[in-house]
Amino acid sequence: MAKTVVSFTLNGSPVDVLVEPRELLIHTLREKLATTGPHIGCDTSHCGACTVDLDGLSVKACTVLTVQCDGAEMLTIEGFAKAGALHPLQEGFSQEHGLQCGFCTPGMITRAYRLLQENPSPTEADIRFWMAGNLCRCTGYQNIVKSIQYAAAKMRGETVATSHPVLAE
Ligand code: FES
Ligand code: FES
Known part of the structure; x- marks a missing residue:
């Protein structure tokens, strides 16, 4: 053809x-x-x-x-990254251990981006429902949820603290 x-x-x-x-x-x-x-x-x-x-x-x-x-x-x-600066979602996945092998991560971040465009303050249930079509065989999802919550807070202009203090040092 x-x-x-x-x-x-x-x-x-x-x-x-x-x-x-x-x-x-x-x-x-x-x-x-x-x-x-x-x-x-x-x-x-x-x-x-x-x-x-x-x-x-x-x-x-x-x-x-x-x-x-x-x-x-x-x-x-x-x-996503602009002029060498990570997007808040990329930063969130790094800070909150939202990845292990990283294979699913580009899709996770891109999917989460659309959620935060449409709903800047999603609940944990909102995040889990929205991300249900993105599978991860490594993380168990808990840290992916935390990563998206971190990014959402940062994009709302709030001060964010990682739940993994060792990474914040
Ligand atoms: S490769 Fe497209 S949904 Fe898995
Ligand atoms: S981090 Fe390995 S598949 Fe998600």
Whole structure:
């Protein structure tokens, strides 16, 4: 089938990419645009490791065709740190031990970002419900919740203290 050029904004930069109509966004990002933060954990829409932010929606890039993204604004984990400064979510995951192997982390952070855009003060139940489509085989989730709470507080302008004092020294 004929290839087509798709144009969108990726982490603030315009990109044009030649794709087949059947090509999944996760493959375009990883194989053609050197955007390897979004991971492939399952390919069946279960794990959330491939999560990206697309026009203000949190989507699993293994379930989106790249041709659907023409004209879109897209954010991946590569777009979070600005001028060398970590995003509050990245800082939160670091401070609160929200990761172990890190495979799920880009998707976790990108998914949590959309939650905090829509609800700056989520309860623990809100966070657990919102993150239910993102799986982690390492952490047991408790520290992921704490990481998101840390970021939410910081983004609200509150003074935050890590629950792991040794890391704050
Ligand atoms: S690779 Fe997309 S949900 Fe697992
Ligand atoms: S930190 Fe290993 S899968 Fe989540």
